[in-house]
Amino acid sequence: MSSAARKRLVTALLLAPAAVWLFLFLVLPFIAIVVFSLGERAPAGGYQPALTLAQYANLPARAAAFWNTLVLAPAGALACLLIAYPVAYYLAIKVLPQRRLLLVALIIIPFWTSLLIRTYAWMYILGGRGIPAFLELVGLPDVRLINTPGAVLLGIVYGYLPLMILPIYISLERLDRRLLEASADLGATPFSTFFSVTLRLSLPGMMTGFSLVLILLLGEYLIPTLLGGGKVFFIGNALVDLFLQSRNWPFGSAIAVALVGIAVVLLLAANRITARLSGARQVDLL
Amino acid sequence: MMRAFVIAVYGFLYLPIGLVVLFSFNAGRHASDFTGFSVQWYGRALSNTFLMEALTNSLIVATTSAALASLCGTAAALGLGRAGPRTRAVFDALFGAAIVVPGVVIGIATLVALVQLFGIVNPALAALWPGDAPPRLSLGYGSIIAAHGLFSTALVTMIVRARLGALGRDMVEASSDLYASPFTTFRSIVLPQILPAILAGFLLAFTFSFDDFIVAFFVAGSQTTLPMYVFASIRRGVTPEINAIGALVLVASIILVIAAQLLLRRRRPASA
Numbered sequence: 001m002s003s004a005a006r007k008r009l010v011t012a013l014l015l016a017p018a019a020v021w022l023f024l025f026l027v028l029p030f031i032a033i034v035v036f037s038l039g040e041r042a043p044a045g046g047y048q049p050a051l052t053l054a055q056y057a058n059l060p061a062r063a064a065a066f067w068n069t070l071v072l073a074p075a076g077a078l079a080c081l082l083i084a085y086p087v088a089y090y091l092a093i094k095v096l097p098q099r100r101l102l103l104v105a106l107i108i109i110p111f112w113t114s115l116l117i118r119t120y121a122w123m124y125i126l127g128g129r130g131i132p133a134f135l136e137l138v139g140l141p142d143v144r145l146i147n148t149p150g151a152v153l154l155g156i157v158y159g160y161l162p163l164m165i166l167p168i169y170i171s172l173e174r175l176d177r178r179l180l181e182a183s184a185d186l187g188a189t190p191f192s193t194f195f196s197v198t199l200r201l202s203l204p205g206m207m208t209g210f211s212l213v214l215i216l217l218l219g220e221y222l223i224p225t226l227l228g229g230g231k232v233f234f235i236g237n238a239l240v241d242l243f244l245q246s247r248n249w250p251f252g253s254a255i256a257v258a259l260v261g262i263a264v265v266l267l268l269a270a271n272r273i274t275a276r277l278s279g280a281r282q283v284d285l286l
Numbered sequence: 287m288m289r290a291f292v293i294a295v296y297g298f299l300y301l302p303i304g305l306v307v308l309f310s311f312n313a314g315r316h317a318s319d320f321t322g323f324s325v326q327w328y329g330r331a332l333s334n335t336f337l338m339e340a341l342t343n344s345l346i347v348a349t350t351s352a353a354l355a356s357l358c359g360t361a362a363a364l365g366l367g368r369a370g371p372r373t374r375a376v377f378d379a380l381f382g383a384a385i386v387v388p389g390v391v392i393g394i395a396t397l398v399a400l401v402q403l404f405g406i407v408n409p410a411l412a413a414l415w416p417g418d419a420p421p422r423l424s425l426g427y428g429s430i431i432a433a434h435g436l437f438s439t440a441l442v443t444m445i446v447r448a449r450l451g452a453l454g455r456d457m458v459e460a461s462s463d464l465y466a467s468p469f470t471t472f473r474s475i476v477l478p479q480i481l482p483a484i485l486a487g488f489l490l491a492f493t494f495s496f497d498d499f500i501v502a503f504f505v506a507g508s509q510t511t512l513p514m515y516v517f518a519s520i521r522r523g524v525t526p527e528i529n530a531i532g533a534l535v536l537v538a539s540i541i542l543v544i545a546a547q548l549l550l551r552r553r554r555p556a557s558a
Contacts, residue, residue, distance in 0.1 A: 219388020
């Protein structure tokens with residue numbers, strides 16, 4: 001065997017296990033839900049082959065879940081962005097380098113820590129025996145915090161803030177400090193330097209963080225379930241209901257395909273905006 | 287002012303976690319009556335057989351999926367370093383999708399595909415099997431491991447590729463100039479340098495799998511993982527026992543993540 005052919009064979013063998021995995025558990029499942037979304041619900045639940053767009057036409061039946069998600073997810077992502085930016089800026093520019101590693105690690109740790117337990121913590125704090133019980137002691141009875149849209153928003157910000165801070169921090173940390181000095185030397189005020197240099201150059205990081213958080217929020221289930229208490233329904237709740245309770249798999253598949261469609265459109269739009277505004281490519285996470 | 291804001295954000299991130307840990311030692315049942323220090327809820331949690339079974343399941347699933355992902359992900363990272371630009375673009379897109387697509391969709395799609403697949407394979411197995419009791423494929427350990435392994439393989443590939451990219455080409459070239467075989471070069475030059483990244487990838491993959499609720503929720507079949515058990519108990523009502531389990535899970539994840547971070551920092555200039 002020639003050495004070039006041998007080299008190609010080794011490359012193929014190295015890639016083969018991951019390729020099989022990606023095909024069996026990503027590509028094939030995605031094809032399966034597209035096929036299912038064109039089918040019909042079997043009388044006993046599950047799937048019956050057909051070729052119809054009826055499931056997609058039926059999407060407005062779950063309009064409330066789409067509405068809640070498409071309002072609260074962008075609102076949560078925006079709140080994350082507004083809180084994350086000053087933190088990322090402080091970590092990248094203001095803090096002493098010897099302290100930076102520890103402070104960044106303290107942001108990474110919650111990101112990798114059980115979202116279930118972290119959301120549960122708020123359930124415990126906002127629940128009847130938590131803050132409301134203390135408010136009652138100081139003479140404010142009947143304050144309801146849990147099972148409200150506000151609680152869901154709080155949980156979203158709490159859960160996804162680290163994921164927003166990291167890419168912004170990375171883009172700010174890579175920023176060439178000489179540009180800031182040049183801007184100041186040319187007579188720009190700190191204020192206008194921030195808007196015309198810093199903010200602009202950190203835009204790819206902001207867009208990466210924003211689109212990543214938004215897309216993951218579109219599929220969020222735990223936070224609305226635990227902090228919304230069945231009153232604030234997300235697309236994720238509709239999917240769990242359709243697959244695990246009412247067993248309408250074709251309709252659920254159509255919703256899942258629609259969700260992926262929305263996510264793809266968002267990603268493409270984010271890439272476009274980033275490219276137009278900064279001419280730079282998106283920041284890879286981690 | 288900015289400093290105060292940043293301190294407030296760190297407080298916001300850590301106070302709720304701290305409260306769960308603190309109240310796991312509360313002798314009383316509720317946050318509003320802190321009646322003294324006690325480890326009774328830990329005792330209750332550890333003697334709960336359902337909980338211990340769920341914990342065992344989670345450990346099996348997380349270890350297996352992280353180990354498989356470390357092997358596949360490392361091989362893929364090495365392969366992508368040698369592959370052509372078109373192959374690389376396809377893998378980049380698929381790995382990106384594996385990371386970005388929300389867990390709910392991954393869970394549903396895997397469930398749908400596996401149920402269909404079993405519907406085809408099981409009758410075929412039954413027809414071809416010589417004995418009386420043909421094996422039946424069903425949802426369980428295997429499907430959770432496979433679904434978690436998807437995200438984890440993408441994760442390990444990303445981490446190992448970053449380390450490979452930072453690797454000096456000169457050592458590799460020097461090694462082959464000195465007539466070392468490609469495999470010897472790999473074993474003695476490349477592998478020692480990427481090993482910390484592989485281990486970090488393993489730990490993060492383990493953490494992901496150990497903490498995941500939503501994917502397992504769809505594909506676990508009759509099995510229960512620890513997050514599934516905790517979720518079910520939370521829905522039945524908040525009890526101090528959950529605080530104790532939560533505190534243990536938090537501490538375990540924090541230790542794993544710190545270990546992964548230390549591995550990624552080693553012998554690397556202090557950036558990102």
